[in-house]
Amino acid sequence: xxxxxxxxxxxxxxxxxxxxxxxxxxxxxxxxxxxxxxxxxxxxxxxxxxxxxxxxxxxxxxxxxxxxxxxxxxxxxxxxxxxxxxxxxxxxxxxxxxxxxxxxxxxxxxxxxxxxxxxxxxxxxx
Amino acid sequence: xxxxxxxxxxxxxxxxxxxxxxxxxxxxxxxxxxxxxxxxxxxxxxxxxxxxxxxxxxxxxxxxxxxxxxxxxxxxxxxxxxxxxxxxxxxxxxxxxxxxxxxxxxxxxxxxxxxxxxxxxxxxxx
Numbered sequence: 446x447x448x449x450x451x452x453x454x455x456x457x458x459x460x461x462x463x464x465x466x467x468x469x470x471x472x473x474x475x476x477x478x479x480x481x482x483x484x485x486x487x488x489x490x491x492x493x494x495x496x497x498x499x500x501x502x503x504x505x506x507x508x509x510x511x512x513x514x515x516x517x518x519x520x521x522x523x524x525x526x527x528x529x530x531x532x533x534x535x536x537x538x539x540x541x542x543x544x545x546x547x548x549x550x551x552x553x554x555x556x557x558x559x560x561x562x563x564x565x566x567x568x569x570x571x
Numbered sequence: 572x573x574x575x576x577x578x579x580x581x582x583x584x585x586x587x588x589x590x591x592x593x594x595x596x597x598x599x600x601x602x603x604x605x606x607x608x609x610x611x612x613x614x615x616x617x618x619x620x621x622x623x624x625x626x627x628x629x630x631x632x633x634x635x636x637x638x639x640x641x642x643x644x645x646x647x648x649x650x651x652x653x654x655x656x657x658x659x660x661x662x663x664x665x666x667x668x669x670x671x672x673x674x675x676x677x678x679x680x681x682x683x684x685x686x687x688x689x690x691x692x693x694x695x696x697x
Contacts, residue, residue, distance in 0.1 A: 446679050447679075450681075454673055460586065460598065460600060461596055461598060462588055463653040464595075464597060469590075469594065469595035469596060470591060470595060470610070471595075471597065473646075474588060474646065474651040475581075491573050493636040496670045497631060514626060515652075516675065516686075517675065517676040518673075518674060518675050518676070519672065519674045519675075519676070519681050520599075520600065520642055520671040520672050520673075520674075521664050521665070521666050521668070522671070525600040525651075525671075525672075526646060527597055527672050536645075538647050539647070540647050542647070545646040545647045545648070545651075546644040546645065546646050546651075546653050547644075547646075547647070548644060548645040548646075549642065549643065549644050549645075550642075550644070550645070553572050553573075555576075558644075
């Protein structure tokens with residue numbers, strides 16, 4: 446892949462939508478820098494640049510909930526990627542839900558619609 | 572909706588993933604500022620902040636390919652939204668494809684896998 450053909454933002458990142466490869470459920474919107482994308486391509490396992498921590502982490506590094514990349518799509522502007530993945534362990538969200546998008550707007554309120562797959566306190570010890 | 576509960580980035584924007592409400596196909600990754608989100612909620616039709624033009628546009632304003640919002644989801648960090656939509660006209664991409672994600676990585680190359688629904692030259696006159 447020609448990394449220079451991708452449009453990296455002013456922080457050197459590109460947006461990546463992670464989608465279940467079978468159901469098309471969107472699990473996570475994350476970010477990669479060049480190194481995270483390189484590691485993802487080399488290993489077949491999703492690596493993200495975690496903006497809050499300023500470092501690259503493999504998804505599931507602590508929880509074991511690794512994401513195996515099955516298919517990669519690029520958008521018209523070359524500034525967003527979809528990775529269709531197999532979600533090991535059943536949960537993509539660090540809060541223990543299958544998807545990070547576990548809240549739905551009902552009226553003016555966000556209502557939790559996801560069910561917890563794991564207890565983050567047990568997995569991360571916090 | 573409490574707009575202050577959302578995490579707007581340093582440009583005052585939030586990422587919005589547009590997904591077909593029936594198939595879960597991801598059609599667009601776009602951005603909204605507060606006004607675009609307000610207009611979207613008021614009208615039920617997707618409005619985006621177009622970063623390349625520095626202004627708000629209703630999706631389908633020119634092409635007629637409007638997006639009717641059916642469901643809104645929020646992620647754990649409150650910095651990304653999913654809007655499940657009904658895509659009028661069958662195409663979400665300004666290049667005439669159903670989805671903006673019409674290229675797939677095969678080996679080292681991006682291969683067009685989408686089929687054109689309309690000819691952008693005819694629709695936009697360019």
